[in-house]
Amino acid sequence: TVNGGGYSENLYAAISSGGNGVWYSDDGGSSWSQLSNTDYTYGALGLNKRAPGYLYAAKTEGGLFKTSTTNISWSQVRSDTVIKILPHPSYYTYNHLSVIGNNGRKIYKTADGGTNWSDVTANIPSTANIYNLNRDLTNRVYIYCATDSGVYRIDPNPEAPTNLIDATDASPHPVISWDANLEGDVSSYKIYKKRGDYGSYSYVTTV
Secondary structure (H helix, E strand, O other): OEEEOOOOOOEEEEOOOOOOOEEEEOOOOOOOEEOOOOOOOEEEEEOOOOOOOEEEEEEOOOOEEEEEOOOOOOEEEEOOOOOEEEEOOOOOOOOOEEEEEHHHOEEEEEOOOOOOOEEOOOOOOOOOOEEEEEEOOOOOOOEEEEEOOEEEEEOOOOOOOEEEEEEEOOOOOOEEEEEOOOOOOOOOOEEEEOOOOOOOOEEEEEO
């Protein structure tokens, strides 16, 4: 499995048999170096092209792991067998992705880098084996799933905006910037404010 690095020439390759782990190339594939010294084999890689600093790798023996590509330190974010990783294209962070897990029987998504997962398998029969995931190029909302009982389209719940970039105390009002969700089924955002740690939020505006 090979994934491009998005904003660079970096390539990442997973060895799917015989061990030797994950490798990378920073010269377009002319030469390769081992990213980690593990002897595990990997069946899937995921690299959000808008956030080339984080890499996800699924061991064929089971388990989904992630690491920063600048400081190699793998952490486990799932324990089941993951056969496909699909990063969400609408975000500048590594947080959002979908996976085929549970040995090819379920589709899960996370919006926080793998800390929390939700099942979005929806109308796919529970007996179906799921082989592949792809996103609609014209509408980032939809996920298409190839199974042994046909092709299905999933419309997951829209994601909320995440990862506050900046909150500047600019006169006369604060200025807020965040990584917005670019999915087609989101038409606007509502902003609320609260003074201090107590009291309730009050509506400010819709953007």
